[in-house]
Amino acid sequence: MTESRRGRPSTGVREAVLKATEEVLGEAGLALSTKEVARRAGVVESSVFYHFGNRLGLLQAVIGLHLPVFADATVVLGRTRRSGDLTADLAAVIGGLERFYLRIMPILGALQSDLKLRELLVERQAEVGPHLALKPVAELLRAEQRAGRVRESLDAAAGALLLIGAGHQRALHRYLLGGLAEGVLPPVESVAETLAPAFAVA
Amino acid sequence: MTESRRGRPSTGVREAVLKATEEVLGEAGLALSTKEVARRAGVVESSVFYHFGNRLGLLQAVIGLHLPVFADATVVLGRTRRSGDLTADLAAVIGGLERFYLRIMPILGALQSDLKLRELLVERQAEVGPHLALKPVAELLRAEQRAGRVRESLDAAAGALLLIGAGHQRALHRYLLGGLAEGVLPPVESVAETLAPAFAVA
DNA sequence: GTCTATAAGTTGATAGAC
DNA sequence: GTCTATCAACTTATAGAC
Numbered sequence: 413m414t415e416s417r418r419g420r421p422s423t424g425v426r427e428a429v430l431k432a433t434e435e436v437l438g439e440a441g442l443a444l445s446t447k448e449v450a451r452r453a454g455v456v457e458s459s460v461f462y463h464f465g466n467r468l469g470l471l472q473a474v475i476g477l478h479l480p481v482f483a484d485a486t487v488v489l490g491r492t493r494r495s496g497d498l499t500a501d502l503a504a505v506i507g508g509l510e511r512f513y514l515r516i517m518p519i520l521g522a523l524q525s526d527l528k529l530r531e532l533l534v535e536r537q538a539e540v541g542p543h544l545a546l547k548p549v550a551e552l553l554r555a556e557q558r559a560g561r562v563r564e565s566l567d568a569a570a571g572a573l574l575l576i577g578a579g580h581q582r583a584l585h586r587y588l589l590g591g592l593a594e595g596v597l598p599p600v601e602s603v604a605e606t607l608a609p610a611f612a613v614a
Numbered sequence: 615m616t617e618s619r620r621g622r623p624s625t626g627v628r629e630a631v632l633k634a635t636e637e638v639l640g641e642a643g644l645a646l647s648t649k650e651v652a653r654r655a656g657v658v659e660s661s662v663f664y665h666f667g668n669r670l671g672l673l674q675a676v677i678g679l680h681l682p683v684f685a686d687a688t689v690v691l692g693r694t695r696r697s698g699d700l701t702a703d704l705a706a707v708i709g710g711l712e713r714f715y716l717r718i719m720p721i722l723g724a725l726q727s728d729l730k731l732r733e734l735l736v737e738r739q740a741e742v743g744p745h746l747a748l749k750p751v752a753e754l755l756r757a758e759q760r761a762g763r764v765r766e767s768l769d770a771a772a773g774a775l776l777l778i779g780a781g782h783q784r785a786l787h788r789y790l791l792g793g794l795a796e797g798v799l800p801p802v803e804s805v806a807e808t809l810a811p812a813f814a815v816a
Numbered sequence: 817g818t819c820t821a822t823a824a825g826t827t828g829a830t831a832g833a834c
Numbered sequence: 835g836t837c838t839a840t841c842a843a844c845t846t847a848t849a850g851a852c
Contacts (some may be wrong), residue, residue, distance in 0.1 A: 423817070441727025442644050446846065459818060461847060517726065523790060524723030525643025533790055543787050543798045569800040570808035577779025580786075585745050588725060588735055596745045598771040606772035610812035625835070648828060661836060663829060819852075826845065834837075 426463050428453040433474045438518040442525050446470065468528060475529065476540070478519045498561065498612055502575070503604035505552070509545075509579025510586075510600070517587045546572050553611075563613045571611065578603050628665050630655040635676045640720040644727050648672065670730060677731065678742070680721050700763065700814055704777070705806035707754070711747075711781025712788075712802070719789045748774050765815045773813065780805050 432453035436444045446467055450457040464470040494501050513520070520542065523529050533541055549572035556562040562571075582600065586593040634655035638646045648669055652659040666672040696703050715722070722744065725731050735743055751774035758764040764773075784802065788795040 425817075439729045441724075441729075443728065445844080447844080456819060457846090458820085458848080462817065467846065521723060521726030522643075524719065524786075525727040526645065527641045527643075530790060534792060534794060537791055537794055541791070543791060543795070546798065567800060567804045567808050570804040573783055573800050573805055574776060574780055574809060577781075577783035578776055579779075580783060581775055581779035584726075584782075588732060588743070589739060589745060590736060592736060592739055593745070596748065598769065598775050602769045602772040603775055606769050607776060607809075607812055609814075610809055612811075627835075647826080649826075658837060659828090660830080660838085664835065669828065817852105819850100821849090821851100823848080824846095827843080828841105829843105830841080831839090832837100833839100834835105 425453070425455050425459050429455060429460055429463060429470070430474055430477065433470055434518065437474065437522055441518070442471075442522055444471075471522065471526075471529065472532065475519055475523065475532075478516050494556070494561070496561070499601075499604050499608045501556075501561075502607055502611065503600045505549075505575055506579045506582070506604060507600050509549075509576055510582045512545075513580045513583035514587060517583060545576060549575055560613065562611050565614075566611060574607065574610070578607070627655070627657050627661050631657060631662055631665060631672070632676055632679065635672055636720070639676065639724055643720070644673075644724050646673075673724065673728075673731060674734065677721055677725070677734075680718055696758070696763070698763070701803075701806050701810045703758075703763075704809055704813065705802045707751075707777055708781045708784070708806060709802050711751075711778055712785045715782045715785035716789060719785060747778060751777055762815065764813050768813060776809065776812070780809070 429449060432449045433444065435452060436449055440448070446460045447457050449470070450460050453460075460470060464473055495504075523533060523542075537543070546569065550568040553562060553566065553568040553571045557564060557566065557568070582593075582597055582603075585597055589596065631651060634651050635646065637654060638651055642650070648662045649659055651672070652662050655662075662672060666675055697706075725735060725744075739745070748771065752770040755764060755768065755770040755773045759766060759768065759770070784795075784799055784805075787799055791798065
């Protein structure tokens with residue numbers, strides 16, 4: 413719909429390949445092969461090389477697709493309307509972060525598992541990277557502080573780390589353990605309730 | 615030193631292979647190959663197969679070497695003497711967890727990046743797995759509660775998740791960004807100070 | 817832009833000598 | 835237990851036709 417009419421019309425191969433890559437990345441991790449990706453995308457392997465140059469280029473492309481989103485936790489968080497009840501609001505934020513991290517878990521895993529990919533991340537760390545999520549969450553907290561719903565003396569960055577840590581931790585264990593995680597993990601509500609006194613106005 | 619004199623004397627190949635595997639795992643992640651491992655261990659490739667059967671067996675062996683340690687966060691935490699100052703103690707615990715997670719990051723990354731490895735984890739989840747770290751930390755909190763240094767009403771499991779989440783989060787970003795992380799991450803002390811009101815006795 | 821064909825190398829794994 | 839030798843399958847990547 414938003415496609416330009418100029419240039420060669422896209423045949424959707426690029427998109428299909430990217431989608432397939434994400435799929436495979438979620439299953440095989442970095443054991444991902446261009447052949448398998450091509451097979452899933454219903455495309456011939458050389459098309460992958462045509463579009464992305466080489467295997468690392470393909471990996472970069474999928475990661476690049478997601479990394480900006482890392483910085484956009486506000487998309488998730490901003491939409492959630494504050495109820496005024498601190499515990500409920502904290503639970504909503506943690507829950508939002510949890511869903512966000514669950515979605516990008518394969519990409520995060522790949523980043524963790526490959527030296528070359530990590531080097532790439534360090535190179536471009538100003539623009540992209542999971543650490544950028546810290547900023548919008550801290551910003552959200554500062555807004556709440558201005559509204560008088562969170563204590564003035566709170567270190568917004570540290571508060572953000574705690575919220576992100578909790579959300580990510582829950583996401584990680586759910587990703588690793590699947591359905592079994594529910595039996596081991598404390599529920600979001602408990603975590604929010606536990607954290608609330610640290611955020612509450614004196 | 616602790617070797618038994620019975621049976622064939624170990625020639626250290628097994629140990630060398632395991633060590634090399636960890637090394638490679640930290641760099642290449644799951645792109646780890648038996649050939650490369652053998653080369654680093656200074657051993658012939660077929661020895662790897664002799665000892666571990668196949669590639670997955672090798673991966674299992676290194677992971678199995680570390681997973682029990684996941685449950686043993688107390689080794690780190692128990693050694694740290696409580697100062698009586700809640701913020702300082704929380705900082706020590708988070709710092710300990712951070713160092714622990716930094717050490718096992720490659721293994722955690724591998725776990726995250728491979729479907730087969732995750733299935734294995736689910737299978738053996740009662741004995742091994744990162745979620746087991748939750749228990750000793752919660753236990754530590756309960757001990758502090760009994761000693762009257764942490765509020766009675768605190769949900770120990772939720773508190774543990776927050777501490778672990780904070781430590782893991784800091785470790786993850788340091789692992790991904792290297793030295794650059796210091797500029798982005800709030801220091802442990804700030805995090806501990808922020809979290810303290812949630813743990814303090816009324 | 818997508819295809820076929822193929823090069824050149826690496827992979828996990830086994831058999832059998834010592 | 836460790837070695838040499840070897841295998842088929844698979845890997846990334848390229849050239850060139852359409």
